Amino acid sequence: MSLWKRSLATQLVAFLLTALVVSQGLTFLIYWQDHSKALDDAAKSEFFSRARTMTLLMETMPAPFREQALLASETRDSRFWVTREDTRDPAAWRQSAVQQFSRPLENFVDLGQFYNGGPAAQQLPDAQAVAAKNVGEGWEVPFQSLWALPQPVRYAYFEGTRGYGFVIRLDDGSWLNAAFYFREPGGWWTSTSLASLGLTALVLALIAVLSANHIARPLRHLARSAEALGRGENLPPLVEEGPTEVRRTAEAFNLMRDRLQRFVQDRTKMLAAIGHDLRTPLTTLRLRAEFVEDREVQSRMLSTIDEMRGMTEAAIAFARGETADEPTREIQLDALVASVCDDLQDLGYPVSCVEVAAVSHRCRPDSLRRALRNIVENAVRYGGEARVRLRHTPSFVEIVVEDSGPGIPEAMQEMVFAPFFRLESSRNRDTGGIGLGLSIARSAARRHGGDIAFVNGAGGMQAIISLPRQAEAARPVPRSRLFDRRSEAPAALVRPALSRRLN
Template sequence: MISLWNKSLAARFIAVMLFALALSQGISLLLFSTERDEALFRSAKAEFLSRCASVAKVLESTPSDVHADVLLASGTTYSRFWISHDFPEDAASWRRDAKARLAEPLPTVQKIANGVSEPVPPHAPETAGPTSVATEQLPAWGDLPAHAWPLSRSAKFLYLNQPQGMGMGLTVQLADGTWLNTAFSKKIINGMWTSRSLISLTVTAIILSICAALIARGMTGPMRRLAVAAEALGRGESVPPLPERGPDDIRQTTEAFNLMQARLQRFVEDRTRMLAAIGHDLRTPLTSLRLRAEFVSDDETREKMLSTLDELRQMTEATLAFSRDEAVEEETRNVDLTALVGSLCDDIAEIGHDVTFTEAPKIGYRCRADSLKRAVRNLIENAVRYGERARVSLRANAAAINIMIEDDGPGIPVDTVERVFAPFFRLEDSRNRETGGIGLGLSIARDIVRHHGGDIVLANTGTGLRATITLPQTQPVDKARKASKAEPVPNQPLAWGNSPAE
């Protein structure tokens, strides 16, 4: 449940809505349960008094020889009627007598029934059994107010149990001087949690859950699209503008994302155009300087000047290529990463370098294949150049894909592990481009990998250096292997021309 609460906004909405429903229903029960009980009591008491008055009128309008039948016919499962000659002064004794009568089966009226019928089961009074001390201490007979009793003559009233209970008694004197006694005990369902209320609450909870799920889905849909677009943008992909619709908060967030993306693209385009212009403008003075250097009479000075100009030209071109980051313009597609790295290792091995690749299961990955291949190639060539050989392997888990390149070289000082990624930084002190390069290879490699959302980490192993490329998983590994439609990577010669410059 905790995991579902943390992962699903719909689950949170449903839980909050159900909690609000339960809380509101509980408060309603506390507020209206007393009012409901009072309404039921007033209704039962009014029915009791009205029935007593009706029976009294019937008895006074009929001959005395049918009074017994009238009393029997008036009795119900929760009321009994009988006549006494004197007023029952002893309220406690009358209560015991009334409870005993309510506990007896209801007799059958022979004049109404044809044949013999079974007695009607009695309705057990609320406080059956021997008289308790609390029953003895109940109030004695009291007079009913005129507005509550429909007859003109007064009647005496009492409760069979505690005041405001559902057990009541009444006695009223008839015209012939006798007293009509009535006992009433009707069991009312205590509480409001009936089957209907539970069904109603369940239906309400289901409807609220469906509404909460729909609301959460309407909110999480745009948020999910925004998260996917932000992840793709962070990986350097070209993302079309998101639809700007929905509530104001979501629409404003989407508008801000689209505006941010447009500004980033405009910034990159402006930088690229500026650098292209700088590169174009630098070529003319460099060419002019080279022509002038050709006229220097001193051969040694001329060769040094031409060498410096060539180095300046290559550094300028490498810097422009690094800054433009042409990989951003490359289309992102699904590839078989294992085949891509394996074919690259085979290509480098074919030209005489000691490169071995450890076979791995097929790993589908969405990336810019050419730029990622360039980053891996830079690391392999560095391993071959400075560590004699390169051992390449791939590992994948649910969170990331790791491409590891190990060599047998001397490693690098610990304090330079991060500095080697800086542009133009070289561990070799000489300025020989054949041995040390310009110092952009690792910078370009990390820049490409970070545009894919990953990173490159260098570590000394004791017998050499290990470079690890970590790429984030865009989907679970098993699903990626099944769902990925990897495009074949042909074994074709690579453009090695940039390697000396890098």
């Protein structure tokens, strides 16, 4: 059921095979009815003609040769015999016909035994079934136009309509008896029909799989492009090809992509323009503050102006950072984490990193590095230290940053991601910052398809950066493609800091 819901090819194959079975069943049913009727009509016509021929033959053949002629004319479905007395009772004649069919044929050659590995089982009328059916039915006389012979004739059915026969009075006073028993044809599902159906189903299934893959290929490209667009990647427009519905979907996606990019660019330009326009009044305020004679008031005014300038510049930098045109590529995530820890250790921060096995991941390294650095610095500022490690789950690769601080109240864990929100109540930027660090970190994580969450514990708090696993990230990455922020040179992460134990 899971494969049925997920796979377009499975649904298409199932629909086609269902249509094939239903259509073949209806075709077999119609064909079988027509075929059975045609066989019955042909067999009756042949038997009728044979009975007329045997009547003429018996009239011209001497009595000693009649028995051999009758035996030579019999088939698996017909029997001929001559009696001296007329059988007036139809029930008695029917039982005589049953006995005649139980007699083996002397001159019959069954070619089917050479092809089927043995003689075919002969279908014989059952005496009890013959006695139970056609009770009360007497002799009937056929139309003279059909018989067209002067000899008197009558007929009767036995075992329903599967068997019937003639009784013909010959010129010498004897009676020619002719009986026919219609054998049931083979079943619908013979080996030939099953092989034909299986071969047809196989061909249809292959065609359906190829067709479904051809239809689904543009949809898979659309899904990958939509996922990449949601992570903020700068991707080229989709190729607008395929069936009309798929082509229109690709056109709509490309239009949406262009509109989103224009919206973000317009917002960034607007913020940049606001920041540029604010510089003039801020500079004017600063010049006027220089003429304030009260040094304490002047100091407060200059501090407020600097804070306003810093907030403006930070907001512009935040907006520009979201739209930075950084390519997505595959890196060693464990090396990037160790690099951030090593950088902060060099600056004197109490940061430790637990070494893990190599993990490759597709991301924008600069953006992810900035987010991780903000989280680690936040942990050091409010928790006294930071312990960084990687953790694997079935769906995510998680970067866990632990500290020994009091944590964040659950009621405020979502509020801290709001721009310019600070838990630290003072206005000192050195202790509380501007309030954009966590906003920048969460924005970067979500642009990678992940998120950031906080978990309070007994010994401190955990900040968890969750990054979704990707199929392409499972491929091994050459060391030459590793990334280092300080040197911007390939393979710079392969350095002694990764080989020593971090405390």
